[in-house]
Amino acid sequence: MFIEYRGKTPQVAASAFVAPTAVLIGNVVVGENSSIWFGVVLRADEGTIRIGARSSIEDNAVVHSSAAGTTLIGSDVTVGHCAVLDDCTIEDGALVGSNAVVLQGAVVGANSVIAAGSVVKVSERLPERIVAAGVPAKVRKLLAGGAADWIAHSTSESLGQAEAYRRDNIGDPHSHDVKSASRRKRGAVLV
Numbered sequence: 001m002f003i004e005y006r007g008k009t010p011q012v013a014a015s016a017f018v019a020p021t022a023v024l025i026g027n028v029v030v031g032e033n034s035s036i037w038f039g040v041v042l043r044a045d046e047g048t049i050r051i052g053a054r055s056s057i058e059d060n061a062v063v064h065s066s067a068a069g070t071t072l073i074g075s076d077v078t079v080g081h082c083a084v085l086d087d088c089t090i091e092d093g094a095l096v097g098s099n100a101v102v103l104q105g106a107v108v109g110a111n112s113v114i115a116a117g118s119v120v121k122v123s124e125r126l127p128e129r130i131v132a133a134g135v136p137a138k139v140r141k142l143l144a145g146g147a148a149d150w151i152a153h154s155t156s157e158s159l160g161q162a163e164a165y166r167r168d169n170i171g172d173p174h175s176h177d178v179k180s181a182s183r184r185k186r187g188a189v190l191v
């Protein structure tokens with residue numbers, strides 16, 4: 001479902017996948033071939049959320065931006081199931097593990113991995129191509145091993161899954177209603 005809020009309607013590339021139970025609110029932009037999975041909430045009623053191309057926001061993740069805040073998610077990013085992102089930046093190619101939390105002003109560098117369940121502190125800046133884990137998340141090593149495998153495969157896997165759903169007529173952004181305070185329209189306005 002897309003919700004227009006205070007004149008801002010989510011803008012989603014026609015090639016994206018948006019699961020039927022995802023909710024996109026306000027000033028949200030989703031780029032080409034990105035996938036927004038079941039139960040995801042992208043709430044930019046006051047701030048801004050930008051998601052690049054080929055990124056995957058997995059089931060039940062919550063992405064928020066506060067008034068005057070911005071959450072930026074680059075291209076080829078994976079945001080794992082149930083992750084929470086608030087006014088932060090996730091650079092290209094990074095992976096935020098399931099149930100991880102990235103707090104206000106934090107930056108996750110390109111191609112880095114945040115291990116499942118970790119919490120990235122307010123204003124923390126994590127460099128490129130590292131693995132960070134724990135509460136609070138600390139850099140554990142340079143990108144290698146199992147974490148490097150995740151980075152290598154997660155984008156192509158989510159692209160394949162999204163294409164399969166789209167072939168089965170599930171997740172076309174055009175199929176979503178756009179709701180607003182004043183009206184209800186069938187079929188989203190897309191970029």
Ligand SMILES: CC(C)(COP(=O)(O)OP(=O)(O)OC[C@H]1O[C@@H](n2cnc3c(N)ncnc32)[C@H](O)[C@@H]1OP(=O)(O)O)[C@@H](O)C(=O)NCCC(=O)NCCS
Nearest residue numbers: 080081097098115116117133134140144145146147148150
């Ligand atoms: C990080 C991860 C990918 C493992 O990668 P890896 O390269 O095999 O990492 P390692 O096992 O070498 O771990 C490196 C360090 O981080 C620690 N660590 C790894 N995962 C951790 C976690 N979830 N929480 C806390 N510490 C963790 C390890 O204990 C190790 O610590 P040490 O250096 O003190 O020994 C994996 O643990 C993980 O979190 N995967 C998340 C996958 C996911 O959520 N994908 C998206 C949804 S499908």
